[in-house]
Amino acid sequence: MDRPNEIAEQKQNNLAALQEQADRVNAMSISEWHALFERCTVFLKESTRNSQYLQDALTAMNEMNVTLTPVRRQLYELHMYFFLLVQLTQKPQDAPSSNMHFIGFHTHSAAAEVKRVIEVFFEKELPLADEPECRPLVMETLAYLRGKMLNERDTERYFWDPYDRLCTNWLKPNLSEESFFLEELQLLQSAEIELGSRISRFPWLLAQSRMHFYLSRDRDAWSCLADLNASFPISDSDVLYFYDRLQNDRQWQRLAEWLTETALLFEGRGYHQLIKYARCWEAVVLQMPTAEARMLETLALLLPHSSRIYEEKLLAYNKWQQWMDYQLSAGSEPLQFRAPVFVPFEKHAPELLLPYYHQAVERSILLKNRDGYKAAVKLLKRLARLYKKMKRETSWESFITELASRNSRLRALQEELRKGKLIG
Amino acid sequence: MSKHLNTITLLTSLTAYGDALIYGTQEQGEERFLNGLYLKQRLFALHEASLYGTELELQQVQGIELILLPAEQVIPFFAEGKRLEHIEWIWGGLTKIVVQLAPKLVACLEERLYIPSYRAFQEGKLQWTWDEAALDDQTRSVLEQADESFKEGLSAAFSAFVNHRHYGTESTAADLRREYPLLFAKNHPAMAGLDQQAWLVAVGWKADTAPFRPVLQLLEPDDSESAWRLRLVLQDKRDQASIAPIRLSSNGEAFGSWPAGWSAHVGSRSKGWLDRLRVCLPEGRISGHHEDILSRPLSDEGAWHFLSADSKQLLEAGWQVLLPAWWETASRKKPRLRAKVSSETGSGAGSSLFGLDSLVDFDWRVSIGDTDLSEAEFDELVARNERLVRFRGQWTLLDPALLAQIRKAMGGIDSSQGLSFQDVLQLHLLGGGAGEEIAEDEQEADQETRLRLEVELNEHLTQLIRQLGQQAEWPKLDVPAKLQAELRSYQRDGYAWLAFMRRLGLGACLADDMGLGKTVQLIAYLLHLQERTAHQVEATPSLIICPTSVLGNWQKEISRFAPALQVMLHYGSKRLGGESFHAALKDADVILTSYATATLDQELLRTFTWATISLDEAQNIKNAQTKQSAAVRSFSARHRIALTGTPIENRLSELWSIYDFMNPNYLGSAAGFTNRFANAIEKDRDAARTADLQKLVKPFMLRRKKKDPAIQLDLPDKNEMKTYIHLTSEQSALYTQTVNQLLTRMQSLEGIERKGAILSALTQLKQLCDHPILLTKEAVAETAAAAEGEMDTETLINRSAKLERLLAMVKELRDEGERCLIFTQYVGMGQLLQCVLRQELQEPVLYLNGSTSKSARDRMIEQFQRSDLPPDEQPGVFILSIKAGGVGLNLTAANHVFHFDRWWNPAVENQATDRAYRMGQTRDVQVHKFISLATLEERIDEMLDNKQQLSDNVITSSEGWITELSTEALKDLFTLRQDWSG
Known part of the structure; x- marks a missing residue:
């Protein structure tokens, strides 16, 4: 058996037939392109889906000499990759009809590679204005992607991104009319009727939120996002997208509303995600100082995960009282902060420090060990200074006398107090 | 999603004493009790009164840690509502009611809408409760939800809160006692048989709603009635001058005429008046006619008793009492005893010695208020032995104790003998304060009735005493012709003063600074003396006693400045004694001796009455107990002079010794002086006593300092x-x-x-x-x-x-x-x-x-x-x-x-x-x-x-x-x- 020869020969024949078809490629629809790709790679059908497959498939497809206008070529090549993505990620026909579909590592990395390339495609502009006749092709592409995207399983998310990029990078700059987004929104919504429960809800909702957003129907966008958040782990970048757009468009008021309404989406997220969210707020407050209170409110709502950011913001915006309220509620230790933190307090609101220090002293003494007493004395010295600053020396005197006499049996404490020159 | 770090459900119970026991739970999967310290530090984080919770105690009850919030802090704490914002607080159980009620109760307190609890009062306690009438309906309905023990705790907490806020300091508590003494009156008669409202009115907490008040009036005898009478009148609260006399029958009914609107009030109250009068007035006062229980007239004695005792008791029991207008002024008037010096006294003194012991004629005068009584008139009044006496148309109070004191004081000084000039002088110098001296039994003498003995000087004495105090008024005197020295002007003053004091017979202390020339002033004085007595046959010489070390100086100075004075030195082993001393005296003007010698020769020197005794460096006799001091003070003389350069006025024992030499007994006995002045001044720094002593001492001492500007003009630089x-x-x-x-x-x-x-x-x-x-x-x-x-x-x-x-x-x-x-x-x-x-x-x-x-x-x-x-x-x-x-x-x-x-x-x-x-x-x-x-x-x-x-x-x-x-x-x-x- 000379199988390699056979294959080569088959390939040769095939190529000839293909070339014939390829010559008509300019007149083909999207689905015809895909059929062409299919035939072109038919000899690889049984191959294991990996990067080798990818290489072979691409080589095979590129062997066809197609002559296309620039826009058409851009789309044609993009669809090659869409085709490959489908090939790589599609459940084999013979696979058991289970919802679980496992993609092997090599297949997955090949798919990732394809996705990367697709991303690069979308980085380029699509000069649709030069070739308005290509518009149906673009719309077909959109429909293709929408279809793929909405038919994906919940665990898969290969086509949302291309869909999103197509809309954002190519369509939105080219199609400024609202009618397009409205139409797309209707198509999305009607897809639910068609697909029923099989519809992939994540991209479906996210896509709708985008459309609402473009149509400035923020409230609808938020409700889509809220629905989404209720059932899926939403990625921060999906949300940050909206913020970035608004920031770019300098729509501060709207951004503030978005940040307020979508704060919930950041609940329970880590510092690195929250800090992005917080930075958006900062940008808003920089432009609209009145939004300061709302920022702090929303950050407070994200507690306790936002605690670090929240505390920082309270200090940065001189919210001494709230900061202290937070520390007291959390029961934090004053000595864990570096002393300069308290300098503005001493200057602006020394009385706020009193409960903080007094309570910490109480806790330290209750430890009933030398380290605790040392810490207590350190804090008592600060208290002494505070009382003096507030010209309430008599209150201080009676407090320290009372404290010393109440704890007269803690000899080590007495010793530390004397060492600290707090008592005679 | 919330800003709260934690959600805490708070549970509270109140003890019978009003203390709150607080604990909390938090929902975390299952409900669990919170650690006491954790809860305490959060719940009271902003509570300054408990020093942010650090002063609150924790109690363990059945494994749960409870925070004990003292009663007085319970209501203000829950009303205040200052709590951490980053924690969600849920009021569980009764806490909710406390939180709802607390602000209302604080409002009650702020607006003083609280009342003393009658129930507590009956149990002998003072407690406060909110005035139910002051609460709004909502609050009342909330209160009604609560059970009895909770209400009791809340009311105890409220009481503690009121006490703490309004009567927490000693002064505010004292104010309360003063303003509402009846709140503290246990078993007070006026409190008997009252209900809550009447009690509040009775203690003065609530105003009586009646438009009038019952008043007891004392009527003095007049043309129609010859006796004192009591009657009950109703006084219009808006017009105090309008009063309606009524009669009270023995069964508590009131008769009389009053404005029509009052009748209901009168009817409901008259029985109570009777009850309370029965309790407040002494037995026997209420009797008389059964239709008018106050109809019995009062004797003068009875009136006095009512004025001085009964009326006070009535006032204490909350009655108003109308007394005759003169009573208040009369009761404030205390009799004063004055010695009025007869007009001739002292005027004829001339050249003769006057002296502190000389007697001054005087008459007694007793004055009560504006009225002056002679001794005879006073005696007559006393003889009547009544406390309330109508004298010259005025009612006058006579306090027997005071009268006895006056009699005693008058008896102590026989007016036929007269007062001594010393008494007069001291009385005058010390003003009214001298009364103490007469009333020696100071402790016994009641502060209010202490007798004031005053002295009224005649013109001559007034002039004389003024002269004593005023240097400018001292009579000028020519410098003796035979003095071989030029006196500086202050020295001339000093010399004239010595002579002036001699004329009055008053001992003198010349206490000029060292170097101002005390010696020459005394020499001038001695020379003056010699001139004046030159014609007298029996003239005795003067005696100068000085420390041995200055004997020579004296001799030298006398011979230098006054060669005319015959000096005899009485010193040393060869000094004269006995007859020869007597003989030698005849030629001498001045005898010069030392302290030591004077002590040795005490017997000899005591036999003479010296024209003058002068002590140089008089502080040598400062120790009164020493032989030397006693000897020197035992010598008699017509005039005594002390010279000293040391400021003796600051050394009290020295001062006394020197004064006792100069003017025997003027400052009393040594022990008396120590009691009266030395202790008070040296130990207690009593300023008033110091001033008194200075007043007594000043007229007899002439002290000039070199620093005095007037003196400096006179002094050479060197x-x-x-x-x-x-x-x-x-x-x-x-x-x-x-x-x-x-x-x-x-x-x-x-x-x-x-x-x-x-x-x-x-x-x-x-x-x-x-x-x-x-x-x-x-x-x-x-x-x-x-x-x-x-x-x-x-x-x-x-x-x-x-x-x-x-x-x-x-x-x-x-x-x-x-x-x-x-x-x-x-x-x-x-x-x-x-x-x-x-x-x-x-x-x-x-x-x-x-x-x-x-x-x-x-x-x-x-x-x-x-x-x-x-x-x-x-x-x-x-x-x-x-x-x-x-x-x-x-x-x-x-x-x-x-x-x-x-x-x-x-x-x-x-x-x-x-x-x-x-x-x-x-x-x-x-x-x-x-x-x-x-x-x-x-x-x-x-x-x-x-x-x-x-x-x-x-x-x-x-x-x-x-x-x-x-x-x-x-x-x-x-x-x-x-x-x-x-």
């Missing part, structure tokens, strides 16, 4: 005084011995040997005048040895009169804070002085002589001139050898210069003096030159003064000229004059 001093017997003996030895040797010596012998004798004699120790050498070693420890300074001082005198003068000036220089030629003397002064003064004494190094010398000078050293380090005395310290030093800190021994050359002395008297000196400089009487020192001094035999250039050169004198001249120069060989 005042040179010679201080004459006699030799002690030891000194005399040695002196004579030395002179005799010299004279013996003169016969055999010639030339240079003779000169040498003379010079050596000269030195010996001069040293002898300083101190015999310098000659006997025995002591130099002893002094050196003793310098470290205590030495027997007493003996050392007694051996030299110069040393004794110097010490006295230095002590005096150091007391005034002044500093001095002492110059001496002899190193031994300098050392001796240093030792003695250091020990006696207890302060550093500097000594600069030829062997002092330059640096030590500079240090001494710097030290002496400083003024910022602590008292025990600051030297005030600087001894200098005249050669080492005579030139170039600047010691202006001193303003006294002593020349302990004489230098032949006045220029050298002056140069030494100029150490202090030079640029930079701000005060007058006193120069004291010590001269031993009867010795060559005196002789040389005379020569220097007279410049008879010596020309300036002779004496300025050296002592060489003496060696050129003939033996006869030497003998004349050296020999001790015999009158001093005591």
Whole structure:
């Protein structure tokens, strides 16, 4: 058996037939392109889906000499990759009809590679204005992607991104009319009727939120996002997208509303995600100082995960009282902060420090060990200074006398107090 | 999603005492109880009253930690609502009710809408409760939800809160007691049988709603009624002048006429009035007719009782009482007893001695209010033995206790005998305060009824006493013609004052500063005395007692200033005694003696009544118990004068002794004086007593200081005084011995040997005048040895009169804070002085002589001139050898210069003096030159003064000229004059 020869020969024949078809490629629809790709790679059908497959498939497809206008070529090549993505990620026909579909590592990395390339495609502009006749092709592409995207399983998310990029990078700059987004929104919504429960809800909702957003129907966008958040782990970048757009468009008021309404989406997220969210707020407050209170409110709502950011913001915006309220509620230790933190307090609101220090002293003494007493004395010295600053020396005197006499049996404490020159 | 870090459900229960027990749970999967400390620090984080929770205690009950919030903090805490925002608080159970009610209750408190609890009062406690009427419906309905024990706890918490907030301090609690005494009246009669509302009205917490109030009125006898009567009247609250008399029957019904609107109120209250009157008035007062229980008339005695006792009790029980208008003023009027000095007294005094013991005619006057009563009128009033007396148309109160006191006071001083001038003077000087003296039993005498004895002076005495106090009013007196001195104006004043005091028979104390010339003032006075008594046959001489060390000085000064005065020195072993003393007195004007001699010869001297006794350095009798003091005070005299330079007014025992000498008994007994003044002034620093004493003392003391501007005008910048001093017997003996030895040797010596012998004798004699120790050498070693420890300074001082005198003068000036220089030629003397002064003064004494190094010398000078050293380090005395310290030093800190021994050359002395008297000196400089009487020192001094035999250039050169004198001249120069060989 000379199988390699056979294959080569088959390939040769095939190529000839293909070339014939390829010559008509300019007149083909999207689905015809895909059929062409299919035939072109038919000899690889049984191959294991990996990067080798990818290489072979691409080589095979590129062997066809197609002559296309620039826009058409851009789309044609993009669809090659869409085709490959489908090939790589599609459940084999013979696979058991289970919802679980496992993609092997090599297949997955090949798919990732394809996705990367697709991303690069979308980085380029699509000069649709030069070739308005290509518009149906673009719309077909959109429909293709929408279809793929909405038919994906919940665990898969290969086509949302291309869909999103197509809309954002190519369509939105080219199609400024609202009618397009409205139409797309209707198509999305009607897809639910068609697909029923099989519809992939994540991209479906996210896509709708985008459309609402473009149509400035923020409230609808938020409700889509809220629905989404209720059932899926939403990625921060999906949300940050909206913020970035608004920031770019300098729509501060709207951004503030978005940040307020979508704060919930950041609940329970880590510092690195929250800090992005917080930075958006900062940008808003920089432009609209009145939004300061709302920022702090929303950050407070994200507690306790936002605690670090929240505390920082309270200090940065001189919210001494709230900061202290937070520390007291959390029961934090004053000595864990570096002393300069308290300098503005001493200057602006020394009385706020009193409960903080007094309570910490109480806790330290209750430890009933030398380290605790040392810490207590350190804090008592600060208290002494505070009382003096507030010209309430008599209150201080009676407090320290009372404290010393109440704890007269803690000899080590007495010793530390004397060492600290707090008592005679 | 919320800003809260935690959600805490709070549960509270209240104890019967109002304390809150708080615990909390948090929902975390399952409900769990919170750690007590955790909850406490969060719940009370902003609660300042509990110091942010750190002062609250935790209690363990059945494994749960409870926070104990003290009752007084419960309501304000829950009302305040200051809580951490980052924690969600849920009010569980009763906490919710407390949180709802607390602000309302705080409002009750702020608006004072709270009342004392009658129930608690009945149990003998004071508790507060909110006024139900002040709460709104919602609050009331919330309250109703709660169970009884919760309500009890809440009300206890409220009570504690009210107490803490409004009556928490001593002063506010006292205010409450004062404003509402009945709240604290246990088993008070006025509180009997009341309901809550009536009780609140009765204690004064709530106003009575009736438009009138019942008032009890006392009516005084008038034309229609001859007796005192009581009646009940209703007084209109809006118009206090409008009153409606009513009658109260024995069954509690009221009759009379009142505005129609009042009837209902009268009807409901009249029974209560009767009950309360029964309780408040003494038995028997309510009786009379059964239709008018107050109808029985009162006697004067009964009226007095009602005025003074019953009315007070009624007022306490909350009744208003109307008393006659005069009562208030009458009860404030206290009788006063006055001694009115008869108009003739004292006016005829003229030249005769008046004296503190002389009696002043007077009449008693008792005044009550504006009314003056003579003794007879007073007696008549007292005889009536009534408390309430109508006198000259006015009702007058007579308090028997007070009357008895007046009688006693009047009895104590027989008006036929009269008051002594001393009493009158003291009464006048001290104003009303003198009453204390009469009423010796101070403790017994009730503060309110203490009798005030006053004195009313006649014109003459008024004038006289004014004169005593006013220097400008002292009669001027011419200086005696025979006085050989020019008196400065203040000295003339002092002399005139002494004479004036003599005319009044008042002892006097001349206490001018050292150097102002007390001696010359006394001499002028003695001379004046001599002039006035020249024609009298039986004139006795005056006696001057002074320290031994100044005897010579006195003699010298008298002979210098008043040669006309015949002085007799009563001193030494050869003094006269018995008959010969008597005989000698006839020729003498002045007897001069020492304290010691006066003590020895007490029996002799006591037999005379001296024209004057003068004590120089009168502080010598400061210890009243000493024999010396007693002896001196036992002498009788027509006038007594004390001279002293020390400020005695600050040393009370000294003051008393001197005054007791001058004016016996004027300041009372020593023990009495200690009780009355010394203790109060020295221990308690009683300013009033100090002022009293000053008032008593001032008229008898004339004290002028050098610093007085008026005196300064009169003083020269540099005042040179010679201080004459006699030799002690030891000194005399040695002196004579030395002179005799010299004279013996003169016969055999010639030339240079003779000169040498003379010079050596000269030195010996001069040293002898300083101190015999310098000659006997025995002591130099002893002094050196003793310098470290205590030495027997007493003996050392007694051996030299110069040393004794110097010490006295230095002590005096150091007391005034002044500093001095002492110059001496002899190193031994300098050392001796240093030792003695250091020990006696207890302060550093500097000594600069030829062997002092330059640096030590500079240090001494710097030290002496400083003024910022602590008292025990600051030297005030600087001894200098005249050669080492005579030139170039600047010691202006001193303003006294002593020349302990004489230098032949006045220029050298002056140069030494100029150490202090030079640029930079701000005060007058006193120069004291010590001269031993009867010795060559005196002789040389005379020569220097007279410049008879010596020309300036002779004496300025050296002592060489003496060696050129003939033996006869030497003998004349050296020999001790015999009158001093005591």
